[in-house]
Amino acid sequence: MNKRASGILLHITSLPSRFGIGDLGPESYRFADFLAGARQSYWQVLPVNPTDRAFGNSPYSSPSSYAGNPLLISPEMLKDAGYLSAADMNTITSPGPERVDYGLVAGSKTALLRRAFKNARPSLPGDSVFLAFCRENEHWLDDYALYVSVKKILNCATWRDFPADLKDRDDRALGFWRDRAGSEVLYHKFLQYIFFSQWNSLKEHANGVGIEIIGDIPYYINYDSSDVWTNPGLFKLDEEKNPAFVSGVPPDYFSKTGQLWGNPVYDWEALKAAGYEWWIQRIGHNLRLFDYLRLDHFRGFVAYWEVRASEKTALKGRWVELDAAGFFDALFFRFDKSRFIAEDLGYITPDVNKIINTYGLPGMKILQFAFGDDFPYGSYIPKNFSDKNCVVYTGTHDNNTVSGWWTEDAGKNEKKRFLKYIGGDIGIRDLHWEFIRLAMRSIADTAIIPMQDILGLGADAKMNRPSTKSGNWEWRLTPGCYQEDLAAKLREITETSNRR
Numbered sequence: 001m002n003k004r005a006s007g008i009l010l011h012i013t014s015l016p017s018r019f020g021i022g023d024l025g026p027e028s029y030r031f032a033d034f035l036a037g038a039r040q041s042y043w044q045v046l047p048v049n050p051t052d053r054a055f056g057n058s059p060y061s062s063p064s065s066y067a068g069n070p071l072l073i074s075p076e077m078l079k080d081a082g083y084l085s086a087a088d089m090n091t092i093t094s095p096g097p098e099r100v101d102y103g104l105v106a107g108s109k110t111a112l113l114r115r116a117f118k119n120a121r122p123s124l125p126g127d128s129v130f131l132a133f134c135r136e137n138e139h140w141l142d143d144y145a146l147y148v149s150v151k152k153i154l155n156c157a158t159w160r161d162f163p164a165d166l167k168d169r170d171d172r173a174l175g176f177w178r179d180r181a182g183s184e185v186l187y188h189k190f191l192q193y194i195f196f197s198q199w200n201s202l203k204e205h206a207n208g209v210g211i212e213i214i215g216d217i218p219y220y221i222n223y224d225s226s227d228v229w230t231n232p233g234l235f236k237l238d239e240e241k242n243p244a245f246v247s248g249v250p251p252d253y254f255s256k257t258g259q260l261w262g263n264p265v266y267d268w269e270a271l272k273a274a275g276y277e278w279w280i281q282r283i284g285h286n287l288r289l290f291d292y293l294r295l296d297h298f299r300g301f302v303a304y305w306e307v308r309a310s311e312k313t314a315l316k317g318r319w320v321e322l323d324a325a326g327f328f329d330a331l332f333f334r335f336d337k338s339r340f341i342a343e344d345l346g347y348i349t350p351d352v353n354k355i356i357n358t359y360g361l362p363g364m365k366i367l368q369f370a371f372g373d374d375f376p377y378g379s380y381i382p383k384n385f386s387d388k389n390c391v392v393y394t395g396t397h398d399n400n401t402v403s404g405w406w407t408e409d410a411g412k413n414e415k416k417r418f419l420k421y422i423g424g425d426i427g428i429r430d431l432h433w434e435f436i437r438l439a440m441r442s443i444a445d446t447a448i449i450p451m452q453d454i455l456g457l458g459a460d461a462k463m464n465r466p467s468t469k470s471g472n473w474e475w476r477l478t479p480g481c482y483q484e485d486l487a488a489k490l491r492e493i494t495e496t497s498n499r500r
Contacts, residue, residue: 007042010451016479020095020105024198025074036209038487044214060218066140068195083116099474147226149184159229215290219297220263235264248314258314298342365392371417382442392444394435397463401452404459432456440497
């Protein structure tokens with residue numbers, strides 16, 4: 001990402017659609033075209049793995065680090081491919097367009113997906129493209145499809161509730177359940193085939209109009225996942241295969257008691273002994289989906305915060321230091337390091353910065369953090385950017401919108417500092433454009449603006465509120481909100497900032 005360019009952060013679920021959630025259908029192609037018309041170079045998305053209502057529908061909490069989210073499958077494209085008829089489409093009541101109602105969407109969309117599978121099933125045994133997809137992805141697909149199938153059939157909360165022989169992955173138990181759950185396993189393989197077919201088509205279109213896609217890979221894995229069930233030796237589990245330690249971060253900007261994420265932590269000694277192959281395969285899979293990849297919670301590759309599973313908050317944890325150089329040497333031996341972004345937010349220590357600098361990775365600059373008590377010396381202030389090799393954001397999915405920050409979060413002193421920095425007063429209606437100009441005119445090679453800030457939306461358009469468990473990941477665009485006049489304004493700012 002060593003060119004002077006810019007882009008927009010917008011998750012797929014936030015796109016308009018008639019099915020209650022954004023998907024990989026026609027509107028995603030229109031948005032890619034909008035980006036191209038606005039002279040943007042990048043479309044950044046959040047993780048596209050399956051989500052779970054039990055985990056607040058977070059794209060960072062998934063039953064698989066490989067699988068795609070079936071809720072992102074486009075019914076229109078299923079119809080175009082012959083898997084659904086017009087009559088099938090008309091049987092579904094379209095949810096409202098305002099926010100994603102995951103419970104309603106899961107019910108209505110699953111009905112369509114089941115119908116598509118029923119229509120497709122007779123042809124699948126002879127479908128050479130489907131069979132090739134299954135062979136090429138069998139190293140994760142077989143276990144994932146079996147995992148979610150058994151959970152459904154037995155109504156299990158996690159793999160901990162599987163029959164003992166299946167929990168321990170006895171070969172005979174695996175064979176028995178693959179036979180018993182055969183139809184359900186085939187259904188989930190079909191969904192993955194459709195998801196990746198639609199994703200690859202969208203990516204091809206985006207790349208064709210000059211838009212590269214930035215993806216996001218979560219650092220941690222859910223305990224409730226096919227990954228942990230398949231590879232328990234790579235995580236710190238007890239004798240009963242329950243988490244002995246869980247993940248989190250100490251107190252920071254977002255929480256005074258830290259954040260207790262609850263994922264099982266890695267056994268990095270076991271990962272190292274295996275040449276980090278588990279991580280390398282996972283990252284390689286994501287690099288086939290995205291042009292660039294943001295490494296979420298980057299500091300976790302240098303040292304991570306470990307909390308005993310019995311704790312109720314993240315306060316009583318400890319830092320565990322890792323052989324970061326060994327890991328990144330192995331990673332960048334296999335992959336071009338220019339395709340990675342380091343998410344270096346939160347509590348960042350000199351050893352983390354040393355790794356980032358050693359490998360020349362771009363870090364992140366958040367303008368909402370620029371006007372705190374360290375003003376005017378802080379590293380998030382554009383005039384203090386010491387290196388163009390970075391990515392500047394007005395805010396991320398974990399921040400308020402710029403307008404929401406001004407009305408809800410920024411104190412009197414922060415507002416004074418901001419106005420002092422820009423050299424004058426400004427109306428609230430123009431605030432977001434002033435932040436966008438600050439990002440665009442900075443020396444940072446890359447500027448990424450959340451779509452909410454392009455539109456100047458308020459706090460009700462927040463994507464996520466860290467440390468809260470409900471009401472997140474629901475925001476959606478209003479149909480028709482990105483038109484030529486908006487593209488023209490963004491194009492003008494981009495061009496006068498000498499980007500793209």
